[in-house]
Each structure stands twice: as C-alpha cells, then as structure tokens.
Amino acid sequence: MRFCGEVSAAVSHEIKNVLAIIKETAGLLGDHAARALAEEQQLPPEQVREATGAIDRQVRRADGIVRRLNRFAHSVDRESEGVELGESCRLLAELATRLLAGRSATLQVVVPEQEVTVQASRFRLLHFLWRGLESVLAATGPGARLQLVVSARCETAGTADAPGTPGIHGAAKTVPGGHLELSWQAGEVVGSGAPEFPGPAELELLAQLAAEFELNPEEQRFVLLLP
Amino acid sequence: MAEKILLIDDEAEFVETLAARMRSRQMEVSTATSAAEALQREDVDSYDAIVLDLQMPGMDGLAALEEIKKRNPQLQVILLTGKATVEKGVQAMKMGAMDLLEKPADIEELTRKIKEAGDRKMVLVTAASEKQVKEIIGSKAW
Missing domain, CATH: 3.30.565.10 (Histidine kinase-like ATPase, C-terminal domain)
Known part of the structure; x- marks a missing residue:
C-alpha cells in the first residue's frame, strides 16, 4: 500500500505541475487578449502560437505521465x-x-x-x-x-x-x-x-x-x- | 510603487510564464530555477516577496525558507506547492512563511498576497528603522 501511495503521490505531483503550466499559459493568453481588447488591437498571432505550443507540449507531457501510471496500475493484473x-x-x-x-x-x-x-x-x-x-x-x-x-x-x-x-x-x-x-x-x-x-x-x-x-x-x- | 518579487521553481516553463503574468501586472520580477541559484543572488534582501516552490530538487522550499529567514527575517516568503499537506503547511508557517498556496494558484490571489507581502515588509523595515533611530538617540554616543 505504501508503495502505491508513494508512486501515486509522485505522479500526482508531476500532473499538478503540468496543470499549473497549462493554467498560467492560458492565463497569459487571456492577459494578452484582455490588453488587445482594451487597446482595440488584434491579438498578435505569435502570442497565440507560443501559448498553444506550450499547452500542446504540456498536454503531451501529461499524456506520457498518465500512460506511465496506467502501465503501473496494470502491473497488478496478473500474479x-x-x-x-x-x-x-x-x-x-x-x-x-x-x-x-x-x-x-x-x-x-x-x-x-x-x-x-x-x-x-x-x-x-x-x-x-x-x-x-x-x-x-x-x-x-x-x-x-x-x-x-x-x-x-x-x-x-x-x-x-x-x-x-x-x-x-x-x-x-x-x-x-x-x-x-x-x-x-x-x-x-x-x-x-x-x-x-x-x-x-x-x-x-x-x-x-x-x-x-x-x-x-x-x-x-x-x-x-x-x- | 511596483512590487519587486523573486520567483523560484524548478519548472522553468512555469516560472517564466508566471513571471510574464506578474510583469503584465506591473511587478518587477526575477526568476530562478533552484533555491541555491536564488540564494547566490546578491540582491536577495531587496525583494518585497519571494515566491517559492515547496518541492524542488536539491535544496527544497522549507530549507530555502529557513536560509532566507536566517539571512533576513523581514523578507516575506510565499510558498507554492503541488501537494499541500497540513503538516508541511503548519511547519512552513512556524518557520515564518507568510502563506502557502496550492498549485495551480489563482493569479489574483497570488497578486493580493504579494501586495500584502510588500506592505508587511514595509511595516517591518519602518519599525526596525525607528528602533534603530531610538537606539541612536538614546545612546551615550549621541
């Protein structure tokens, strides 16, 4: 049980870090959009591209973490x-x-x-x-x-x-x-x-x-x- | 006056994105990806708030907090953590942390805490200066 707890804690910590980056990146894009709106300007495409690129990287990272967790979870399937x-x-x-x-x-x-x-x-x-x-x-x-x-x-x-x-x-x-x-x-x-x-x-x-x-x-x- | 803050987190992408958001809120932000790197900075004393990740490779958040408070008890430290436990939170507060926020933290809440940290530091610095002046006035040397 302790082993499972330690692995889950480590994995959940990694996922939290990924979520924090996604949250801040989405927030940054929101900040840029709010500023563009206030200044009646277009949102610069490079800011959108940077943000979506960062989110995509983190989603792929999270996918790797969850796959790993899934492989671990299935390690108990067979004696x-x-x-x-x-x-x-x-x-x-x-x-x-x-x-x-x-x-x-x-x-x-x-x-x-x-x-x-x-x-x-x-x-x-x-x-x-x-x-x-x-x-x-x-x-x-x-x-x-x-x-x-x-x-x-x-x-x-x-x-x-x-x-x-x-x-x-x-x-x-x-x-x-x-x-x-x-x-x-x-x-x-x-x-x-x-x-x-x-x-x-x-x-x-x-x-x-x-x-x-x-x-x-x-x-x-x-x-x-x-x- | 813009708050001067130091963000420390081993996740480089996180720390840079958060820094960009803080800068857009008119804060003066520096970053470091380890506590050791941050503590080597000569200007550590000058920050209104230090925002610190609790779990980092090498020197962790609590060890860094202890070192920061040893150097300058007036410095205000806000800890960020991916997995907050009550024990760690209590320990951090006992060690002098101003607050402990769970990741992903709400930017407006973090901004409020940083402003509060700036105010607190100002009060502490003013009180220390007044005490110093009183000591000088009350001393025989004066």
Whole structure:
C-alpha cells in the first residue's frame, strides 16, 4: 500500500505541475487578449502560437505521465506473467523521476540488445526495486549516480551470474532468468553509506519472486537474480 | 510603487510564464530555477516577496525558507506547492512563511498576497528603522 501511495503521490505531483503550466499559459493568453481588447488591437498571432505550443507540449507531457501510471496500475493484473526486464526497469526509472530529482540523483538504465524476459509478478518486482532505490538514495545522500543494468542470467562452473562478470573464467552459458545489478556512486554528502536493505517486507517480496539477492556495500552494488 | 518579487521553481516553463503574468501586472520580477541559484543572488534582501516552490530538487522550499529567514527575517516568503499537506503547511508557517498556496494558484490571489507581502515588509523595515533611530538617540554616543 505504501508503495502505491508513494508512486501515486509522485505522479500526482508531476500532473499538478503540468496543470499549473497549462493554467498560467492560458492565463497569459487571456492577459494578452484582455490588453488587445482594451487597446482595440488584434491579438498578435505569435502570442497565440507560443501559448498553444506550450499547452500542446504540456498536454503531451501529461499524456506520457498518465500512460506511465496506467502501465503501473496494470502491473497488478496478473500474479505471474512474462516480464520484460528492460521495459520494467525503464518504467521504474520514469516512476522514480521525482524521487530521484528530490535527491538530485540520476539513474541510468542499461539494457541488452536482446530482451530479457522472466516469469514473475511485475508489481512485486517494481516494488522490490523501488524499495532498493529508496534505501540506496537514503544511504548515499544527495547527488548520487545510480546505474541499473539488465542482463540475461549466465551459468559458469556451477555459479550463476551475468555474462562478462569480472573474475569468472570459462565459457558462460545463458540460462533462463534475469540478472539485475544496481550500482551507485555517492553524491557530495555521504549518508550512512550502506543501504539498510532488504528489510522484512522486502525479504517477503524476494521469497514471492523466488529471487536471489546479494548486497555488496563495499562495491556499492546489489544484484538480483530472477528465475 | 511596483512590487519587486523573486520567483523560484524548478519548472522553468512555469516560472517564466508566471513571471510574464506578474510583469503584465506591473511587478518587477526575477526568476530562478533552484533555491541555491536564488540564494547566490546578491540582491536577495531587496525583494518585497519571494515566491517559492515547496518541492524542488536539491535544496527544497522549507530549507530555502529557513536560509532566507536566517539571512533576513523581514523578507516575506510565499510558498507554492503541488501537494499541500497540513503538516508541511503548519511547519512552513512556524518557520515564518507568510502563506502557502496550492498549485495551480489563482493569479489574483497570488497578486493580493504579494501586495500584502510588500506592505508587511514595509511595516517591518519602518519599525526596525525607528528602533534603530531610538537606539541612536538614546545612546551615550549621541
């Protein structure tokens, strides 16, 4: 519930900002029209064009925000479905725009050429990653740079990891499942340093996702392995 | 006399459009898209009112309000917010904000508040000047 509330609050804030711009732009056009009327002049076409252009930009922006919210709302439709990890991570980054901006942080999502699809609950996956983001941001302070890398799961000599992971030798074999790695560099002000993650609620999400998780605070990264 | 105001909001398009509307109401307007940028201005003390977005990346509205009031308690700050909560509103008023308006704010209401801010600042500056004069007159040095 808290997760849904946080996402809705962030999205509604973005929509409010868009509405505020539309309102002020319409108001400005109204001001121009009132002045033109008072001076018995024609309303200059460029003022109309500027205003309609601004409104059009904001309507398209709002459309993007609402589409995003719609994708998120439908993430609860199925208990388990084919979840494309690249798309889900991009959605997470978009939903977290305000969360990141509030801490002057950036999140780069890196996806492979080949889509990586896992069978999972999209909602739980988003929920887990959102909590991870929050914990990392709380630990790193403002200005952090985060990177979320999606890759297929690979198996090398009895271990499962991402292809090309340093330190692993031998031929890597791609196996079903996905590998997500969130790494970060702290900003100007360093917080506690290590995210307090996962807590009991996140451990439950991990169990529901049947995922494996590894946090490495020294290397400033965590890895989520999805079946 | 035209009110001199400083608008601070991270939404550049919002702040510029609002500024244009305020200018058409004969106000002298400056803009900034972050609190840090605004606080670097050397003329911060000279504004009749500072209109500030509550939620901004980096230094947020409340932190900026605290800094502004620390620098000059006479400065009048009006906060704008996309999502007003009672707690934040109470906190802002306790910290010395003149008012908190929800976005999208009504332009006439905002204009009224800005004029009120100008009057308040004038009263505070006059009172401070009178106090200063009385202190000078009452001092031994005089």
